[in-house]
Amino acid sequence: MHHLGLTRSVRRANHALHTPDAFIRTQIPGMSKAAAVVHASPALGAAFTQYTAEMEAGGRLGACLHQRFLFVLEGAVEVSVGPGYELLVKGDYAYLPEATAHDVMASEPSRLAVIEKAYQKLRGVTAPEPIFSSEAKIGGQPLMGDLDLIVRSLLPDTVAFDFAVNTMTYQPGAGLSMVEVHVMEHGLLMLEGGGIYRLDEQWYPVTAGDFIWMGPYCPQWFGAIGKTPAKYLIYKDWNRHPLVQTK
Ligand code: UGY
Ligand code: MN
Numbered sequence: 001m002h003h004l005g006l007t008r009s010v011r012r013a014n015h016a017l018h019t020p021d022a023f024i025r026t027q028i029p030g031m032s033k034a035a036a037v038v039h040a041s042p043a044l045g046a047a048f049t050q051y052t053a054e055m056e057a058g059g060r061l062g063a064c065l066h067q068r069f070l071f072v073l074e075g076a077v078e079v080s081v082g083p084g085y086e087l088l089v090k091g092d093y094a095y096l097p098e099a100t101a102h103d104v105m106a107s108e109p110s111r112l113a114v115i116e117k118a119y120q121k122l123r124g125v126t127a128p129e130p131i132f133s134s135e136a137k138i139g140g141q142p143l144m145g146d147l148d149l150i151v152r153s154l155l156p157d158t159v160a161f162d163f164a165v166n167t168m169t170y171q172p173g174a175g176l177s178m179v180e181v182h183v184m185e186h187g188l189l190m191l192e193g194g195g196i197y198r199l200d201e202q203w204y205p206v207t208a209g210d211f212i213w214m215g216p217y218c219p220q221w222f223g224a225i226g227k228t229p230a231k232y233l234i235y236k237d238w239n240r241h242p243l244v245q246t247k
Contacts, residue, residue, distance in 0.1 A: 008204065014215035015199040016044055017206065025054065030062020034106070036114075039211040040187045046213055047237065048117040048163070050187040055106035066118045068096040069165055071135075071154075071233055073191075075110025079103070079132065086132040093154055093165075095131040102130075113189050113233055120162045120240050128160045135167055148174035157239075164238040169231045170195070175223035184236040186214040193230030197222050 009022040018039045025035035034055040040046040053061055055075070070079075071093040078085040079094045081102045088094060096102050098119040104112075119127065133154070140150035148171035155161050170193070179198065194207035198221040199214060206212065214220050224230035 008210075010202075010204075011044070012200060012202075014045070014218045016040070016213040017197075017199070017204050018211040018213075020209045023052075028062065031060065032062070033057075033059035034061065039189075040213045044213055045215055046185060046187070048115060048185075048187065048235065050113070050115045050189075050211070050213075050235065052189075052211075053110075053112040053114050055110045055112070057106055057108050059106045059110075061104040061112075061114070063101075064096070064116055065098070066116045067098045067163075068094075068102075069115040069155075069163075069235075070094050070096075070104065071113040071165070073111040073113055076107045077110050077112065078105050078107055081130050088132065091136055092132070092134045095128065095155060097128050097130060100130060115163075115165065115187060115235050117163055117237075120244060122159060122240075125160055128156075131155065138167075140169070143168070144177050146174065146177060149176070159239045162238065162240050163235060165233065165235050167191070167231060167233055169229050170222070170224035171229055172224055172227055176221050179219050179221045181217055181219050183216050183242050184238060185216050185218075186212070186220070187235040188212040188214070189233045191231045191233055193224060193226050193228050195222055195224040195226070195230050 007022045008019045010017050023037040028036050036051040038051040040050040072088045072090050076089045138152040140152050143149040143151050150169045152167045154165045190208050190210045192208050197204050197206045
């Protein structure tokens with residue numbers, strides 16, 4: 001169905017909103033029985049890539065040159081690094097360090113949020129090991145003391161990691177206590193609920209299924225609206241000196 005040329009999707013110099021009505025599926029080399037909706041990439045201005053992988057049973061992601069983080073949105077996938085495999089279901093995730101040979105195969109129709117980023121080594125710091133875990137196992141922290149806004153950090157906050165992926169859960173009516181402006185960029189996937197996102201000088205209604213890219217220094221604020229909590233998965237580059245260019 002068309003909507004007379006209307007969409008909530010926008011692309012601006014330092015932010016973008018990508019809504020499901022505008023998603024186009026594509027193939028990334030190495031993928032089989034799977035398609036990718038590429039939300040963020042260097043073509044947009046991002047220093048990372050984020051896509052939603054939609055996989056048939058038996059579908060595979062293929063190899064990745066860089067670090068890969070995947071979060072199961074729906075279905076079940078088998079992730080192997082060497083012999084044996086981990087079965088990941090909704091809410092589970094994996095971190096695969098750069099240059100880690102691995103295989104990701106869907107055991108049923110599945111959707112994954114996938115983030116890929118070149119690793120910025122730090123002299124004297126050992127690169128991280130693979131991680132398999134689940135959001136449900138991560139303790140939540142109130143953001144700036146707000147019990148209605150809970151952050152779960154899915155990766156350890158140590159300098160070995162050059163990015164963070166968190167979930168943020170807002171009770172209805174909760175919001176960020178300030179407009180943030182920071183050097184880090186974000187890739188954000190709305191998982192549940194909705195609200196209003198301020199990006200630069202615009203305010204956008206957003207809902208589950210939407211993706212947002214925020215470039216460095218993009219003024220940003222979110223307020224949850226509705227009768228159920230709003231929740232998103234959010235990437236940021238992290239723990240590196242700002243003089244080290246990522247693009
Ligand atoms: O971690 C963050 O920068 C986060 N508070 N930003 C956001 O939710 N837009
Ligand atoms: Mn932020």
